[in-house]
Amino acid sequence: MKPAPRLPEHPPRLWKDAEPRKAYDVVIVGGGGHGLATAYHLAADHGITNVAVVEKGWLAGGNMARNTTIIRSNYLWDASAGIYEHALGLWETLEERLGTTVMFDQRGVLNLAHNLSDVREGKRRVNANQLNGIDAHWLTPAEVGKLAPVLDVSERPRHPVHGATFQPRAGIAKHDYVAWGYARAAYELGVDLVSDCEVTGFTQTGGRVTSVSTTRGEISAGTVVLCAAGHSAVLAEKLGVRLPVQSHPLQALVSELLEQVLDTVVMSNAVHVYVSQAHKGELVMGAGVDPHIGYGRRGSFHVVEEQMAAAVELFPIFARAHVLRTWAGIVDVTPDASPIVGPLDAAGDNVWINCGWGTGGFKATPGIGDVFADSVAHGRAHDLVAPYALERFTTGRLIDEHGAAAVAH
């Protein structure tokens, strides 16, 4: 067992909230991880600093504050390997780049297989990953047991472990530090961070969006960039566009602080649970989305109950842990479990959208911030985002990641 890294001191105030100005070159709607990372890269890499990030609540209080921080790149298709591996590469140097600690800890991620179809699908994914140069391995139950001794790899459980995929470079990070790191870096480069500022409508003239209406006044915009995650469908509707997105509650929970017993991440699609142990010691667990759509930021208790039953089956010693806290976010799920990124032509020539990351967009934060900003700055989709255009639902070029992304985030 590796010793847990020491927690750094709470950082001092990192940015000052801005009073919104009358006009900006770029208005980014949504101050989550993606909006902040996009703003940072616009300023740092493209010299575009007349930028506002407008956030209806407090900065990074949406899914960025609620996710379980799993970072990996072992998705199936080439397009996914492209964007998620690009992100993973950037995670590896993010602390130097931002000059803040983000506690990125490459403790590896196991995706368990419990039946023949899981085994086939897992091995297929390992092969596909290796062809894309991604570190992926297929492990036997005994090898899984070595990495996670508290996991029951015997034949006893209702869903025995038949093997697992393993990505050693995968891991977790401290989500708040990531958000604050991007926010501070963007702020220092001159970006206005405007919280408590909800976008309530848009003015569309001559095939463009000329201004954004907010609860803190009207803001003219050269370019409008939507990074609203779980509220993307609601915002797109205000622009007259219907997105192939459904917004679901997604829950997670933590136990009280426990001694370190698990130093890797364990996920299981078949029994619907995933677990990691945070640096402080709490077990962090999540499951799949609640089946119905909803914006209430709360899910149903039976989902948590089923998830706990599965966790205790796999990890008998967790039966003694207590649930400390549960919460939910709203995640924007697409039909093929892949994001939608690109120009939103139907809304106007100067509108870009980044949404549909559903249950798994935290890991993409540095990667999408980089290539989305590059796309917006140059007015064309970067190679890594081009496959994610909204048009794929019309052309049929879907990027089906249900196997890699259904429960695993």
Add this chain to the structure above:
Amino acid sequence: MLRIPCPHCGERDETEFHYGGEAGVDYPAEPAALDDVAWAEYLFVRADPADWFTERWCHVSACRQWFTIDRHTVSDEVRA
């Protein structure tokens, strides 16, 4: 936990039901007449409002009937 009013069995726990999404999405009368955009719209695009929403549920654990309710997607208040 949602409580869903089944028109046949009365109000029951959500766990007895299967969710069917937006109501009133009919199979196109003339599928061959649809262009790619209209077909994609039918296959993939559903309303996703933060508001009252008319949706389908199936009471799989009891009467196995499909029915329609109105639910507010923010408050989860339900109207049969």
